[in-house]
Amino acid sequence: MPVNLKAATKVYCSTFFNRINPSPCPLCGKSESGALCTDCLRLLARVTGPVCRCGLPHGDTPLPSPDSLPPLCGRCIRQPPAFSASQSPLQYGFPLDALITRYKHKGDLTVERAILPLLAETPLPWPDTDALCPLPVHWRRRWRRGFDQGARLANLMGDCWQRPVLPALVRQRHTPSQQGLTRHQRQRNLRQAFRCQHSVTGLRLILVDDVMTTGSSARAAAQCLLDQGAKDVRVWTLARTLPPSLA
């Protein structure tokens, strides 16, 4: 595996200074704990209420009965995802988008410390889970960034939830950008994008990533794990992109 020394050094230095150097709230500059201050935490929109299997909230749609499972959204009825459930504590939008951009594209790992209290209070949504599996990026993207946010988040959540992390998947096809493609083109692009490199037979897994937008990557990754014998796959992402009607 090639190593991007410049990116790796940046990540190492960021982690090191992060430990020894108290930093202010990354959004407003107040407080000294390095975590998001309570005012900024309040700005982060939560995903509330019952959600579809794809993690989209149902808005004001009434549920058929208090004990029944939430109904599926239009897309999941037409095309049920391979994963059986998904959950995200936060909506993707301002100001979280700014934090995630700093994290992913500028390699600012202080963001992890900023959201750690929030992660620590997030309960494990499915207690029968055997292991967490990061949704991997292609090695070329990891090489450019110097780190893989899905893997780092999976490790943080594994600590919070006391579950092992199993990096079972590798991304074997570089899918440069999914933007501007039709759903059909995206699916074709993602088919065989993942390969399973560990035994997952009989395991109940949670796929972990930072943001779920269309869910196409998670669908393809979940299918790959199920094809390899996983018993169940659910998806947890830090944030979910909601359509404007639900945001």
Ligand SMILES: [Zn+2]
């Ligand atoms: Zn703040």
Ligand SMILES: [Zn+2]
């Ligand atoms: Zn859905």
